Amino acid sequence: MQTLDTFDWVTITLYFLVLLGIAVWVISKKKNSTEDYFLAGRNVGWFVVGASIFASNIGSEHVVGLAGAGASDKLPMLIYEIQAWIVLILGWVFLPFYARSGVFTMPEFLEKRFDARSRWVLSVFSIVAYVLTKISVTIYAGGVVVSALLGIDFWTGAIATVVLTGIYTVLGGMRAVVYTETLQAILLVFGAAVLTYLGLGEVGGWDSLIETVKPEYLNMWRPSTDQDFPWPSLVVTSTIVGIWYWCTDQYIVQRALTAKNVKEGRRGTIFGAVMKLLPVFLFLIPGVIALALKMRGQLQWDSPDEAFPVLMSNVLPSGLRGLVAAGLLAALMSSLASVFNSVSTLFTVDIYKKLKPDTPEKKLVKTGQMATMVVVIIGIIWIPIMANISGVLYEYLQSVQSYIAPPITAVFLLGIFYKRINGLGAYLTLVMGIVVAAIRIVLELTKNDLDPNGFWFYMGDMNFLSFGAWFFLVCIIFAIVVSFLAPAPDEEKVANLTFGTISNEEKEKTKNSYSWIDIFISIIVLAVVVGVMVFFNGK
Known part of the structure; x- marks a missing residue:
């Protein structure tokens, strides 16, 4: 590892001054209203919506974790990035329903479509899920990045970044988050693109890279009998998790809800989908490059999660190294800022305001x-426990999401596509989902103490991908059966909130909210x- 020099520190300082300037400007403009604090006054254009979707998704857990997957023979995890095309479904299918209902949060939408019980369950479930997946993972990844880059210990790096991000998120609310994220998205893409380009030069070009790691290494499709990544379960579960994350999760949907109207929101999701094509090349490939250089003895790292920061510190020249370091810190901060704001929205609007x-x-x-x-404090406490679940950070994130996503995805899909699903079906499916997800996590942590021949x-x-696929099917059947046991x-409850009940006036409005350009870019x-x-089929 090369440490940062004076020129790098000047670059990082300049970046943080610009970030601070944006935050101060936003804070000076803010109003003390919930719509302004939680949804930036619902007055944001498509470019900022799309950049914010991308930046809040691409945190350092992606940068560190996706490069780690590339450096550790976990290439099938790439499908979770590719499945980001599902954000198009948010814009084309889900967003018009959310906009018609005028909601702040996803649990609030469930109350309008079903009843207050579903809202309560999803609010609590979402906050717990954020601690289990987003907050702790992002803080952990940030600790890895900051300690590797700045030469300080893990906990100091993690907590310092949390405090810094917390300050401007708490003071500026959603408006501060979306505008700082736009800058962070631009910086991160630029920095990672330069690193990929220079890294390929260092390894001797693409052909030399393939020769070192062997073509079969770049195969993301494993046989259906593969113990870790059977391809049918991989496709099904990544789609289920994708719909949950991109179309129903407060963390992402909140960005689309900040848009001026459905047209701007949809265009924001299309722009977000275009941006999301980049991580495959900008974060996974540097992980493969780091592995190739390690195999040649030109680079040294202990854990795959260190691949990106180690490659960065050794390949990039002075100054540029500082800029990419700032981009990595930006990725960490944008993800943290997003999740902080989403949690505060969920708690305040769905729990406190209801009480x-x-x-x-x-x-x-x-x-x-x-x-x-x-x-934030709970997230920090969870980090040591999280380290026991999976060796590679990105795999941990996807495995936990595979247990959380099925019941929520089932309830939202059925709620919008099938008007017969009622409040009881939605409520009991969510409750059953929480119980099963909790049991699975506990069993995974304690399986070494269980009878190897027993049911538990x-x-x-059971492979986490196969578990997720079967669990989703159970949730769908369960929701339908329970709904048919009740009236x-x-x-009036379902009017304009399911496909079979949209009025002609609303259909016309939706039709006028897109053009052939939106359709064309979506197809591309x-x-x-x-x-x-x-x-990526290894041939």
Whole structure:
């Protein structure tokens, strides 16, 4: 590892001064209203929406974890990046329903479509899920990056970054988050592109890279009998997780809800999908380059999660190294800022405001700020436990999401596509989902103490992708069966919130909210996705 020099530190300082300037400008413009604090006044254009979707998704857990997957024979994990085309479904299918309902949060949408019970369950479930996946993983990845780059110990790096991000998120709210994320997205893409280009030069070009790692290493498709990544389960579960994450998760959908209207929101999701094609080349390939250089004895690292920062510190010249370091820190901060704001929105709007409906706007904003601080502390406490679940960070993230996503995906898909699903079906499916996900995580952590021939060991040891696929099927059947055991929902309850009940006026509005350009770019994105899937077949 080469440490950062004076020129690098000047670059990092300049970047943080610009970031601080944006945050101060945003804070000076803010109003003490919940719509402004949680949804940036619903007045954001498509470019900022798309950049914010990309930046809040691409945190350092992606940069560190995806490069780690590339450096550790976990290439099938790439499908989770490729499946980001699903953000198009958010813009084309889900967003018009969310916009028609006028909601702030996804649990609030479930209350409008089903009842208050589903809202309560999803609010609590989402906050717990953020601690298990987003907050702890992002803080951990940030600790790895900061300690590797700045030469300080892991915990100091992790906590310093959390505090810094927390300050501007708490003070500026969603407006501060989306505008700082736009800068961070641009910087991160530029920095990673330069690293990929220089890294390929260092390894002697693409052909030399393939020769070192062997062509079969770049095969993301494993046989259906593969113990780790059977391809049918990989495709099914990554799609389920993709719909949950891109179309129903507060963390991402909140960005689309900040848009001026459905047209800007949809274009933002299309732009986000275009941006999301980049990580395949900008973060995974540097991991493969780092592995090739290690195999040649030109680079040394202990854990695959260190591949990206080690490659960066050794390949990039002075100054540029500082800029990419700033980009990595930016990725960490943008993800943290997004999740902090989403948690405070969920807690304040879906829990606190429900319990105390007469609370003034100013106090609601303050409550959101306090909620953020509490969740950060819990996330830090969870990190040591998280380290036991999986060796590679990105795989940990996807395995936990494979247990959380199926019940939520089932309820939202059925809720929008099938008007017969009622409040009882949605509520009991979510409750069952939480119980099963919790049991699976506990069994996975304790399976070494269980009888290898017993049912519980089988449930804890089952491949996480296969588990996710079967679990989703169970959730769908369960929701339908329970719904048919209770009366159908009232027509007024489902009006304009399911496909079979949209009024002609609303259909016309939706039709006027897109053009042939939106359709054309969406088709191009899908064509590139298919191309990437064909390219990474190890031949």
